[in-house]
Amino acid sequence: MRATSWARDLWRQVLEPGQWSRRRLVVEGLVAAVLALLAAGLEDLSHSGPVRTLTVALAVAALSLLRRALPTPALIAAAALTGSTPGGVLLLVPVGWSAGRRIPGVLHAVAAFSVSGAVCVALTALHEPPTPATLVFTVLFYLVAAVVPGLASRYWAQRRTLLRALQERNTQLLRERQMVAGQARMRERQRIAQDMHDSLGHQLALIAVHTGALEVDRELTGRQREAVGVLREASVAAMHELREVVGILKDGVAEEPAVEPVSRVAAGIEALVESAAAAGTPVRLDRSGEPRPLAPAADHAAYRIAQEGLTNAYKHAPGAPITVGLRYEPDSLLVEVANGPAPAGHGPWPAAVSGGQGLTGLRERARLVGGMVHAGPVDGGGFRLAGVLPYGTKEAREETFVDAADDFRGQSGAVPPGDGGPVIDWSDPREEFENIMGSKKKNGLMIGCGVGLLILVGLAVALVFGVSKVMDEADKGMIEPSLYASVQEGDPEEQVRGKLPSGKSFLTSDVKDKGPAEPAGASCLSLLSTDTSKGLTTDTVYRFCFQGGKLIEKREFDVKN
Structure with a gap:
């Protein structure tokens, strides 16, 4: 049973379908053919018979094909072939390279290379007198042809494994940071939404209730009731907008309406102008060009520009004439709110309150849709607020948590952690990768370089000793x-x-x-x-x-x- 199981495992290792892709089959076949031809050439130079030459060539080709699936047996067989015949000399290099990276465990690898080296030296001594010079040359050749490629291959394979593990760890850290950032952002937005609902919503509800009660007061005149009605409608509209903003903040994304909403540029701005006119403000709406649809984000930005311009005119120049302009240009929409100077005796309302963030928010909205906002005084007094918004733009995609230029080999993917930028200023992933590597990588690299240098120095000393020994022996025995x-x-x-x-x-x-x-x-x-x-x-x-x-x-x- 054990023999059958061992044979089945061996067959699976050698002929498993996943082991032999088309590319590997072609490459391995070419390498085996080249090594077989070189082995046949070396055998021919040593005046071997055709049968032995063919046998050695076939053995070299077979060991070349089996060196990946069976690294330890292939290494020992290649060492035996090298010690028995000159045709197996060139096989040690590729077999040693494959064995160095594929033999599991350091002790197993050391034992395999030691046994194969002993086999090579022993078989060489059987064909030649076991003199000290012969032994030195054989050991030196085995070190150069098998051990050095094996060490280099093993170091290269371990370095690739370490890099792959560090890349996977780096990717996992980035994903965890994305999740943490998204959760922290969502909690903050929910807190803001709750505060807005509890404080601002309560105040707006009080305004709507009091204005509704005031509107039915019999002591008010008709014009006063009309003004109070405008205030009530404005407070109700503000409550609806607040409810929409709170919903977006809580859910993280805006809900897509089932039906395409009416453009605020076409209807919303017109409603704003009508409300202002009903409240007694001298305002008019100018339109030019053929109306064209805008993307939802650009449409909302246009509405906010008109709203902010009217609000600023109410507060800073009460009683001044206001002009709201909508100009549909070939490539963009121009939204403009301009007011003249305040009439004599009128100044800003004493109760006007400004957070100083209105224009900053408008500029950011316009930038996200590819537009721009300009605000400033005009000749002859007054103020002008204008925004240029391109057609057909969609809301700017949120930036990924890791910028593409800083992402280590594109590990983080393209899935953003949430809507908006990160809440924490994380370090560059490449710096994090270097930190993960730390001193262990440097120490390992230094140790590897030191071992490699010692091996090279030892080989150089052995080579110099061998050459001098050969020259001395030649002087004693040749004329x-x-x-x-x-x-x-x-x-x-x-x-x-x-x-x-x-x-x-x-x-x-x-x-x-x-x-x-x-x-x-x-x-x-x-x-x-x-x-x-x-x-x-x-x-x-x-x-x-x-x-x-x-x-x-x-x-x-x-x-x-």
Whole structure:
């Protein structure tokens, strides 16, 4: 049962549909084909037979395809192939890269690389004499070809995982802040709505009740009753508008009417002018151009401009003539309220109260719909308030809680937390990301760089030591062909040995027994030739045999590696 389950898991890891997308299939196939061709080329250079060359190429291609699904077995098999044949040398780099990032756990990864390194060194020692220089070269090659790519790949994968986790955390923090800001804004708006309903609504209700009672007073004249009726209607209209504003503040969004409301520019402003005229104010309405519909926000802004202009004229220039103008231009609507100078003997009403925010609010309304507001005195006395509002504009979209330019990789999305800007001045998400990273990221980066630097220094020292060792061994066991030709049989042994190196080198340790039989009773010295014209797989050996204090034989022969 265990064997069946293990085989099923192995099959799922290797051939699971999600493991092999079209793109990965193409890329992995190309990489495997290239590595197989390179392995076949190296085998051909080492004069391997066609069967062995084909076998090595197929093994390299198979390990290349399996290096992601089975990182540990692929790493050990690649190390064994590298130690057994030159065709597997180039496979260690991609296999080590894949194993470094895919082997779970540090201990597991260290064990896998240690076992594969031991296998590579052991199999290399079986094919060549296990001299110190051979071991150093094998270990050095394994470190460069497998361990360094594995460390780099593992660091890169861990860095990507850390960045992804930090991005997700940053996104979650932004969303939580959006929720907190929206809830705080909603609570504040509900508090404001409650205060407005309790205080301002009560005062307006009292005004409506008292004016209604005063309107039916028999002692009033007809003109006085008409003026009181205007006040009552104004207070009732103010109560309706207050109720609408309170509803918007409580719910957070304005309710969409079931039927398209009548434009306040067409009907509302006309009603304002009629009410002012009924109250005895000299006001007239001028219209020009062909009426065109406005978006609800622009329509409401036009109504507020006319309302604010009439209110200011009532308070600051009572009795002055007022002109309300509606000019439908080709691209925008111009709403204008202009009053002349106050008549002699009239000044501002003593009871006039101003919060100083009327014009500021109008400018903000106009800006949100793409328009503008101008207010100022006119020549000859008087005051003019005008607003330019474009057609077809919709109410400006509320800004998202995180500005697009400051959003870290667009993580917060486009869903606003509520209507309006944030209630708290949050920090830039990128600064928050740096704070999350903190000193741990810097310390980890410094540690990683330090470890990498130590590995590079160690590799450099090993490389220098290996090169110097090879050169020293070459000086002890190799001579030039010209030196071989200058020595003649019959020369004194002392003179000949003075010209030749000692021959005590690992390079010549295995060639002594591969040549022809030595003369009986003679002492022979075997050296390698520096001439490599016969190929890397064939060594030329010069042998010098001495007897009776003289050189009795010098011989040249070839040895296959």
